[in-house]
Amino acid sequence: MALGNTNSLPSHPDVLALQNRVIIVWKEFDGKKTSIQGKESFDRGKSWVNKVINLTSKSKNNHPKLISNNKDIFLSWTSKAQGHQLIKL
Numbered sequence: 001m002a003l004g005n006t007n008s009l010p011s012h013p014d015v016l017a018l019q020n021r022v023i024i025v026w027k028e029f030d031g032k033k034t035s036i037q038g039k040e041s042f043d044r045g046k047s048w049v050n051k052v053i054n055l056t057s058k059s060k061n062n063h064p065k066l067i068s069n070n071k072d073i074f075l076s077w078t079s080k081a082q083g084h085q086l087i088k089l
Contacts, residue, residue, distance in 0.1 A: 001048070001050055002042055004028050004037050015064035020044050023051060023089055025064040027051045036077060038089075051089065057081055 004010030008028035015024045022041040027034055038051030057079035065076045066089075078084040 003039070008035075010037070012063040014064055014066045016045070016068055018068050018070070018073055021073065023066060023074055025051075025053065025066060027061075027064060034061050034079075036064050036075070038075075040089075053087075053089070055085065055087070 003013055003024065003026050005028060007044050008030045010026050013024055013026040020042055022045045023038060025036055028037055033056050036053045036055040037080065038053045039048045040051040041048050052064050052075040053075065055077055059079050059081035061076065061079035067076055073089045075087045075089055076084070
């Protein structure tokens with residue numbers, strides 16, 4: 001499955017599955033800023049919808065990482081300007 005906008009260089013995907021739910025997140029760089037993009041499935045990956053993730057940064061940043069507490073899925077991402085962010089998805 002292709003991810004994101006190829007003109008924005010999608011890279012560093014991370015995938016996490018929890019029961020029937022699967023989330024994929026990745027970075028895109030449009031030449032000015034990095035944004036985190038995502039897709040989500042509620043049927044173990046048979047069908048997908050775009051996941052709105054409102055994270056962008058013009059500063060240095062790391063790769064997105066998905067983590068779980070076996071109940072919820074969280075996105076962990078750090079940028080120099082905004083610091084560390086842990087967001088429940």
